[in-house]
Amino acid sequence: MPEGHTIHRLAQDLSRDLLGQSLSVSSPQGRFEDASRLQGTRLIKTGAVGKHLFLHFETAVVHIHLGLFGRFRRSKAPGPEARGALRLRLVSDAYVWDLSGPTCCEVIAEDARNELLARLGADPLADAANPKPAWERIQKTARPIGAVLLDQRIFAGLGNVYRAEILFMLGIHPEMPAKNLAKREFNALWKLARELLARGVKEKRIVTRPAVKGRRLRREEALHVYARRTCEKCEGTVRRWTLGARAIYACETCQPQRQA
DNA sequence: CACCATGTTTAAAT
DNA sequence: GATTTAAACATGGT
16 A cells, blocks of 8 residues: 555654554564564654655554555554464554564664665655765666656655656656656756655655546546546546556546657 | 555565 | 576555
8 A cells, every 4th residue: 555655644644643642562473573672662763765664662663564464553542353474563651553564663773773764865855865875876777767756765655656657747657767857857857756745745646637626536537647537637548557556547548658 | 255455575586 | 707587575446
C-alpha cells in the first residue's frame, strides 16, 4: 500500500498519538527481538525519508520499511486482540498501533542509518530537499524515465502509482530515455511530485485528479491513468506493460514517443 | 483456492 | 561499469 506519502503521514500520526509518552512496546510474534529493549521508554521523535520510517526512542532508533505489504493500524486503547502476523505493538494510554507485514523493523545504529540515508535520493516531501543531484544523474542515463522515477537512489518516495500519474500529467512517454528530459520538464516534474505527494499526505491516499466539491472521489475517480483501461483525454486505450519490473500504464497518444 | 498488489534487496546475467 | 533480470521476502483483498 505505501508510497512516500503514507510514510510521512504515519510519522505525523504516530507522533501525534505517542510522542513523549512512556510506551508499552511489544512484539507479539517475537519477530522483533529488540522490542523488549524499548519497553517503557519514551518516543522522542518520528521521521520519514522517502519510504523509510524512523522512530526515535530515548534508548534507540527503530527503522521501519513497510515494503509492499506492511501496514500500521491504529485503534483506541486497549485495542483489539493481537492476532495475525503482528510484528510490533505500540501502546500508550489512549492508543494502540499495530504493525504487520513490514519488510524491515529493526533497531538501527547511527552509522547504519547514515549509510542508509546516503543511498537515498531527494525526497520531494523534505522541506530542504535538493533536486540537483537527481537532475545530474538523469542527464547521464539512457534508462527509461519510467524506471528512473522508481529508483530510490534518485528520487526517494515515489512509487508505482505516482510514476504513472506524473508521466501522464506531463505527457511524457515512460520509455523516453531520461537524458532526453529537458531542464524545464525536470523542474515541472519535481514540482508536480512535491504537490502530489503533499496532497497524498493530506488526503491519506493518492489523488491526482481534480477535487470535486462536496464529495469524496471514489477510488476509480482518483487517478488519471493508473490501472485504467481508457484514456480520460482521448478515450484511446491505455497500454499496460512492464517497466522497471513493475506494471506501467500510459496512453501512447497523449504521451507520445518523441525524438531526442 | 488462485491471483493480484502503491517495494526493496541481493546476486547473477547481459 | 551500467543495466536488467530473477528470486526472495512479506500480507490482505477479491
